[in-house]
Amino acid sequence: MxxxxxxxxxxxxxxxxxxxxxxxxxxxxxxxxxxxxxxxxxxxxxxxxxPVNCRPGEFANFDPPQGMTCAAYLEPYMTTVNPGANLLNPQATAGCQVCTYNTGTDYLRTINITEEHTGWMxxxxxxxxxxSSYALVFVMMKLRTKATKKAD
Structure with a gap:
């Protein structure tokens, strides 16, 4: 098992x-x-x-390349790799803070629950x-022969 x-x-x-x-x-x-x-x-x-609220120790902290804002640097990442990421300071040029998810839905998309109707499905x-498990147990109990039901 x-x-x-x-x-x-x-x-x-x-x-x-x-x-x-x-x-x-x-x-x-x-x-x-x-x-x-x-x-x-x-x-x-x-x-x-x-909603997902990251604690201070859960943020990804980094500095973008010289002359770029956090939003400009992370734009390819946030549009293709992780569209649900939450960038807290998009206009900053240093000390970018990113939380991996903005809502629980962003996490659910990683486990293949992409639409609300998928949850109902x-x-x-x-x-x-x-x-079907209960039905299978019921059918198996009915299929037992009378000989196996008798006590010795």
């Missing part, structure tokens, strides 16, 4: 971001993994549109997993 659970938890996208999962695993195990949908639906309810798929 630890091997199976460890594998499922590793490939659900929460511990390892969706973009960092190897392609072989990303396109089949990620979508078959029940933890993908359970963790995604829980995190979606809690984090969607929640994950809730629905989690429900289907639960109901």
């Amino acid at each position: 630890p091997l199976i659970l460890g594998t499922l938890l590793s490939f659900c996208g929460v511990f390892v971001p969706y973009t960092a999962i190897p392609h072989f695993w990303k396109y089949w195990l990620y979508y078959l993994d029940v933890f993908t949908y359970i963790m995604g639906s829980i995190l979606w309810f809690v984090l969607w549109d929640a 994950m809730v629905g798929i989690s429900g289907i997993y639960v109901l």
Whole structure:
């Protein structure tokens, strides 16, 4: 069980971001993994549109190249790599402070929850997993033979 659970938890996208999962695993195990949908639906309810307020020790602090503002230096990064980054002092020419996320939605995008309806879809798929598991147990109990139900 630890091997199976460890594998499922590793490939659900929460511990390892969706973009960092190897392609072989990303396109089949990620979508078959029940933890993908359970963790995604829980995190979606809690984090969607929640504001992120970084503490002073959580900021990325750096100086841009000579003659550039923080906004000009980070423009390629903030438009392509991390559009959800929060630059606190865009007009500064030294001491840039960047928080990785502006809202919880920015984090959810790293685990492949890109739209609000994606969260509802994950809730629905989690429900289907639960109901199908109960149905499978019920069918298996009904399929037992009468001989196995008798006490010795």
